[in-house]
Amino acid sequence: MKRARIAYNGAIHDARVEDGNVVVLADGRRVAEESVVWLPPVAPGTTFALAINYADHAKELAFKAPEKPLAFLKGPGTFVGHRAVTRKPADAGFMHYECELAVVIGRTARDVKAKDAYDFVAGYTVANDYAIRNFLQNYYRPNLRTKNRDGCTVLGPWMVDRDDVADPMSLDISTFVNGARVQSGNTRDMVFGVPALIEYLSSFMTLSPGDLILTGTPDGIVDVKPGDEVVTEVEGVGRLTSFIVDDETYFQRS
Incomplete structure (x- = not known):
């Protein structure tokens, strides 16, 4: 559903x-x-985002793939829903989309083993976690200004129940800017897959229903500009649309 x-x-x-x-x-x-x-299909609880969790994206950034998951937290004010606007600030030199499979935790999880991880998943949705390169101080641990700006993460359009996604580790990922495909990948290319991420995170903290795991993005990122329509798609999960606006347009609409 x-x-x-x-x-x-x-x-x-x-x-x-x-x-x-x-x-x-x-x-x-x-x-x-x-x-x-x-609106975002779930009211996010604790949200974990993964840096450099695709080998091709690590290569694109001239980094080695991490040996352990590189996770950071996101605040609830970052999220907006399908067909919302996201602001590109005037001082943003290079702002890009990040199409990601988002995992919604369905029940309390602590010390979960990878083989049991899917039992703790409620479902999946699509995330587009915009980043501004010239705000970025550390690729391995993105700073607050890069990943916790108001409205910088689009989520939705809906959540697909866990059992309706046969294999979350074999889903095509695509991004289109103004109708042109600019990013493609597959979840099979994650450095750390969904089960491994749940095992890792639940090994040192309790995951609760409504918590989110944003699993990272493949390579193929380009600068977006005000006026652009950006569509991020995860096979079998959904197509998520957002619109880039400048400062003047954003604050007129607020």
Whole structure:
């Protein structure tokens, strides 16, 4: 099932999405996707993001693949939903998308072994975790300004239930800017896959329902500019759209 959170007629609704992207509210009302405001499909708890978790991306940045997961935390204010805008600040020299498979934790997890990891997953969604290169001080541990800006991470459009994704470690990843494909990869190329990440993180802290793991991005990153439409897609999970705006446009809309 595709599970969404949307705003419609002044209220927030849990909903499901059916073929043709028809949004079905809990009371049975059916509304078109263009008629709703898309919210992140889950209210994120603790959010873990992975740096350099694809070997080709490490090579692109002239780094060796890490020997252990390089994880950092993201605050809740970073997240926006499908079809939202993300600001490119005037002093951003190079800002790029990062298409990622996002894992939603479904139940409390502590000291989980990799072989049991999927039992603790509720489902999957798509993340686009924008980064600004000239704000970046450390590729291995991105600083707050790079990865915790308001609205810098787009999440959605919906969450797909765990059992509806046969193999999360064999999904194509694609990004399109203004309709042109600029990034492609596959989750099989992760340095640390979903089971390994859950085992690692739960070995030293408790994971709770609603926590997120953003699993990293493959190579193929280019600068985006105000006015660009960016679509990030994970096979079998969803296509997530966002729009880049400049400072003036962003603050006029706020």
